[in-house]
Amino acid sequence: MIYFDRVSKVYADDSVALEDVSFSVEPGEFISVVGHSGAGKTTLVKMLLAEEHPTSGSVFFESINIHEIPLHRINDLRRKIGTVFQDFRLLPNKTAYENIAFAMEAAGRSEEDIHSDVPHVLELVDLGDKINNFPAQLSGGEQQRVAIARAIVNQPDVIVADEPTGNLDPVNTFEIVQILKKINDLGTTIILTTHNKGVIDSLKKRVITMDRGKVIRDDREGKYIL
Amino acid sequence: MDWTTAKRIFRAGMLDFSRNAFVSVASILVMTVTLFVVGVTIFAGVILNATLDELRDKADINVYFTTMAPEERMLELKSSLEALPEVESVEYISRDEALAAFRERHKDDQLTLQALEELEDNPLSAVLNVRARDISQYEAIAAFLNKEQEALTAGEAPIIDKINFYNEQHRQALARLEVITDSAQRLGFVVIAILILTSIAISFNTLRLAIYSSRDEIQVMRLVGAGQFYIRAPFMVEGTLYGLISGIITLLLFYPLTWWLGGATQGFFGGVNIFGYYVSNFPLFFLIIAGTGMLLGATASFLAVRRYLKI
Structure with a gap:
């Protein structure tokens, strides 16, 4: 489904973010990418979202080379990938409802779909009573749940969660991981980057370990080993 | 673009406009100044032309018969x-x-x-x-x-008693008038061009700053799969709205101002009462002032958003 083929990324100041990274992701997998800060986890995610271009190598999504897609067509790819970020990245001037509705509107969904799906997906992340709250009126955990609701509302093939628990306390961290597991159980592929040992060890799923831009381990049922 | 998309874009533009009240008010004020300069320029042009016409009209040759x-x-x-x-x-x-x-x-x-x-x-x-x-x-x-x-x-x-024309004094006055009208027109054009360009640059910059504050949002919109047009269009609606409101404020400001100056301009510059001119040409003024504002707002927004869409 997703294939990184010898991907390297070297920035203008000669710092190496990724070096000869190759791995593939099958449909329905739950993959955790772990590593210290600066190991290249976020660059990897940016490659998949076509936010960054590799210096060499290719990234394929369903046999399409992501970096050959023209800029004006890239949104078609991004609609197939739901994204969740450490800093939530909600639209500050839109309510929880409007943030999720925006992703549906951008995908060209009908008003009827939006009216029925948005409250439903907010119920799923247990935020049915915060539908008209702005991000500033929500806690960190609640904001992250809105972000997850936004990521899943268009039923994407993959969800990429880049350090989604980085800014959260242990209780909220546990809840977010449980939600991601539930989404995975329903068949959606999950790619999770984190450096939270507790999260990785509790998941018992595939773990790719990175260090200084390289993949140093790829374990089927891995643990946090660094 | 279908009707649903158009409705969503318009609604998003209006919502952003009202929820970013401070940025909206600041942008409108700056654009009002720009449009005011455009309006004053038009009035100055009208007064200048009317004065020159008046002076030209005074130049004639009279043939008195017996x-x-x-x-x-x-x-x-x-x-x-x-x-x-x-x-x-x-x-x-x-x-x-x-x-x-x-x-x-x-x-x-x-x-x-x-x-x-x-x-x-x-x-x-x-x-x-x-x-x-x-x-x-x-x-x-x-x-x-x-x-x-x-x-x-x-x-x-x-049959001719006298012809009042062409003595040295008359000729010199006419020649001087010709030089004055030419230079006034040339100087007027340069001053107008500088004033308008400066004001437009200030407005452009204000809208660029307003959109700069939304750059993170634009990036998020791109990452959740919104197309370039779908992101850009609400900003253009917002910019157009700034222009329209600024235009209306400017037109409202000109009403008492031209009324107050009307008598003075008529007495001093000869012939043109700018209040009368303003009222009788109001549709044209509306088209120029509000049109300029809307065009300026839409274009500035279009260009300012472009740089943040490159992801």
Whole structure:
């Protein structure tokens, strides 16, 4: 489904973010990418979202080379990938409802779909009573749940969660991981980057370990080993 | 673009406008200043042109006939003047018309009117007022009339009493007027261009800053799969709205301002009452001021968003 083929990324100041990274992701997998800060986890995610271009190598999504897609067509790819970020990245001037509705509107969904799906997906992340709250009126955990609701509302093939628990306390961290597991159980592929040992060890799923831009381990049922 | 998308874009633009109230008010104020400069420029142009026209209109050649001159010969001269390519118009004022105008002018002056009644015959002579197409052409017309006068006085009783034209003083005044009108127009154009360009640059920058504050949002919109047009269009709606509201504020400000200055401009610059001009040309003003504002807002937003869409 997703294939990184010898991907390297070297920035203008000669710092190496990724070096000869190759791995593939099958449909329905739950993959955790772990590593210290600066190991290249976020660059990897940016490659998949076509936010960054590799210096060499290719990234394929369903046999399409992501970096050959023209800029004006890239949104078609991004609609197939739901994204969740450490800093939530909600639209500050839109309510929880409007943030999720925006992703549906951008995908060209009908008003009827939006009216029925948005409250439903907010119920799923247990935020049915915060539908008209702005991000500033929500806690960190609640904001992250809105972000997850936004990521899943268009039923994407993959969800990429880049350090989604980085800014959260242990209780909220546990809840977010449980939600991601539930989404995975329903068949959606999950790619999770984190450096939270507790999260990785509790998941018992595939773990790719990175260090200084390289993949140093790829374990089927891995643990946090660094 | 279908109707649903259009509705969503418009609604998003309106919502952003109201929820970013501070940025909206600041942008509107700056754009109002820009449009005010555009409006003042139009008024300045109108006053300048009217003043120059007035000055040009005052330049003419008057041919005064003798009281005995037969009308057909005066009209003959009128026709030959009209045939000249340099002549814009020739106005013939008969003795009776001259008398009527004189009475009208002195209707409150009983003494003068009584003195007129004492006279047995109309003492006023007929006049031809000759206007050239351009100030520089009066010399050629003067030369023609000089020749005509000589020909007309040869042999027969003269029909021309006097021609007020072309002495050195008159010529110098006309030449100076020509230089002034040319430089005023040129200088006016340069000042207007600088003022308008500066104001537009300030407005552009304000909208760029307003959109700069939304750059993270634009990035998020891209990452959740929104197309470039779908992100850009609400910003353009917002920019257009800034322009429209600024335009309306500017037009409202001009109403009391032109009313207050109307009398003064009429008295000082001769002829044009800017309040009357503003009211009678309001649809045109609306089109120019609000149109400029909306175009400026939409274009500035379009360009400002572009740089953040490159992901």
